[in-house]
Amino acid sequence: MAMKRPKSSIPKNGTTPKKSRLTQKASPAAPATSEHESVDFYKAHFETDLEDHVTLKLGQGADKTRTELKGATKEVFEGYSVTVNGTGARTHDTDVTDVRSISEFGLVPKVVENFEKKQKKPVSREQLELFQAIGRYMDVSCVSKRRDYLPLICLHIVNHMTRTRETIVKNNALLAKATASNTLTEEIIDSCRDQGLTRPRILYLAPMMKHAHAFVHQLAATVFAPGERHTLMNLSRFEEEFGDDGNVASANRPVDYQEVFSGNIGDNFRLGIQFAKKALKLYQKFDEADVLVASPLGLRMIIGEEGEKNREIDFLSSIEIVVVDWAHVISMQNWEHLQSIMQVLNGVPSALTVDISRVRNWATQNLGKFYRQTLIFSELNFTELQVLYAQSCSNYAGGVSIVENPKSLLENIEKPLTQEFHRFECERPEDQSDLRFEYFTRNILPHLDSGTMIFVPSYFDFIRLRNYFKKENLSFLQLHEYAKDKKVLRARNMFYKRYRKFIVMTERFHFYKRFVIKGVTSLVFYQLPTNPHFYHELINSSTAETRLDSRVIFSKFDVIRMQGIFGKPQTKQMIKADEKYHVLVSE
Incomplete structure (x- = not known):
């Protein structure tokens, strides 16, 4: 059934959005979309400085709203219970019922093309619905047995890292030109704030090595087009450590057990990935990496306990997107490890190793948690998951809780x-x-x-x-x-x-x-x-x-x-x- 939509909200970021020139394929089952102005959600979200009274209310938890999508308003997310959590910080479009095509999220064209080539089939209705929240940089807690979200995560992450690199390169050129012509001003310097307090921006948490293996390969397929010359550094070592080790669970066990416990089920790992031109460098030092991949146990062994000497948590100071995957399996390992990690994200580093003039204003004010996007995926719904979503997500853009409707067993x-x-x-x-x-x-x-x-x-x-x-x-x-x-x-x-x-x-x-x-x-x-x-x-x-x-x-x-x-x-x-x-x- 075709949707009736309100007019799209346009972000107040001082820019005029451009019409999308990409044509997005859509499956017959996908929700109807009307033509929108393409919105640069990366810029709208991260290049907005929140006013003091807004951050004060965010810190107090004031102005929070909770809206359940049901009845006539719920023409998307069929079969799911959906709750939209608002914050009152109205800065850009967060209406997930106003369905946009993938090409209308201001994504880098090459990244979208790589995503489409890897997927090899039209975007499904469920994928498009889920990306309405992911692409708007809202927090997401998704409880479903679906496994089609990994390509969307990697599309979002690769676009984020590509936009980050392009912005830094552009600002480097602007600063160099202004310096060479002796026209450098405070206004120009201030306009070039494009970085965090530390380099890592993405954190992907999963319970087992096989999950990390699938993520890294999906990430690489989204960065590089099929047939494109590129380098995946240390690939042999990665395959040896994270690849299939031939482990097969007993056929006498239930099907769900065989799916979880077959393959490389190692639960103590961490990996740093650095984006470079025509290359992805695996096994980089965490403070030199762009993307961190780890199990909760593997990361907890680094960050230690509160009060311990020699804790290593500075590299988590500027995480902008955190993904918690297979949360239901993590809950059967040690949920406290995950809780401890979430508590230390976006803190103040003990020492600065970056050019402070390039650090975003909100990062210097220790407001990173209000800009961080948290994406949580689980096959099962459980109280601890909902508590984690409620207590660890402070995104000023709000969030969406998506729970597949349970049936009697x-x-x-x-x-x-x-x-x-x-x-x-x-x-x-x-x-x-x-x-x-x-x-x-x-x-x-x-x-x-x-x-x-x-x-x-x-x-x-x-x-x-x-x-x-x-x-x-x-x-x-x-x-x-x-x-x-x-x-x-x-x-x-x-x-x-x-x-x-x-x-x-x-x-x-x-x-x-x-x-x-x-x-x-x-x-x-x-x-x-x-x-x-x-x-x-x-x-x-x-x-x-x-x-x-x-x-x-x-x-x-x-x-x-x-x-x-x-x-x-x-x-x-x-x-x-x-x-x-x-x-x-x-x-």
Whole structure:
């Protein structure tokens, strides 16, 4: 259906946008676009100096708006729940429903051409919709199983770096000419502010080496046209370290496990990339690189902990675009590493090694976090992801949260099942752990039979339960991500032979191992899993000879976990119902 659009907002940057001369291919499924004036969003975003009262409000979090796209206004992002977060800093067009073609974002023509040649097919509707936010330099949190966004990220990054280099070269020539003719003025010097406090501008974070490998190759394909003479320095070393190492996950594991754990799954890496004319230089020192590629673990080993001596964080002072990819996998590694990295971005370096006269005014005023664009991609929605988006994104252009609408997964249950749902009252999220523990020990634990598995997503909750079970001298075994293989095998055998009454397992253990635990006749979800597929996966793998008993403990703060399993309508009913106890019986 064709869209009705408001008139395009034109950035107030003192320039007259030029008509786009590129013709953008679009798939038949792509949303309709009307002709716009091409807007240079790079210039509109980074060459705008925010007024003091605006930055003050940004720092205070004032004037924030939250708009959900739905009903008649939601003619884009079909199948997704979309929330636009505004800041009140109205400087350039941030209307993501005013659909522009790729060629109307003021991108470098050669970069767009390389992108099109690499993609080899028209831009899809979903790609075009997503680029409405990316191309406008807005923050994005995208929860979807789609994998078509990597070309868009690289298009955006390569355009950003190309514009940066062109601007610096142009200003170098302007300054040289003015100096040679003895006409250099303060106004000319001030107009040539085009750099940050340090060189690196892009940070790409991913959990595994294979993800970094795909990113670097997509980046190179966007920088260089097919057949164009170019150099990718240290390519052999890169392929040896980051390329496919022949690792193939067991075919007995679920498909999603095979996809994640096949290939080069190394999780400790970092790589600096420098843009040069006709070349991409890999393995550059971080303070001499333009693009930083790292895993959260690999980068955390450099930046260290707050208060440590010899911390290396200066190179993160002028990051302008940060990409967090495969966030759902990162959440199963160590989420704190990612949080620590986000906290130190755009700080003040301990020493300056640049010409201060070339540094942008907003960078000298330590306002980099208000200009930084953050792009987060995850296949799963979870509370920590939403908190990261809310707390780490301060972009004055605002942001867009895009979440694929969850569907009920109950139809995937293959076993006769009695599901008990126990809701406990909780008014503050920080009280969840205590109240959940109290409810479990009083109302659930005394009624559990032998053969019960207790599934615990949080390792901290797991430690608490383990200590309590030991204190009460209860008969139990444990499976957690730090357990050695021999102890795991012994625990599984002892549980199967009923030498112990309970077995307590963490979500991370299940994520990394995906073992079938034999002997399970009753299940307790101390909290629902982050990955909704684990719910029916654990139920279907049980060995109950008759009907399996399953118990779920939840509060209103588990809404995201519940929606992923039961869908939105049933989740709303369970949370809003007067009854705190529900039973579902399936054959």
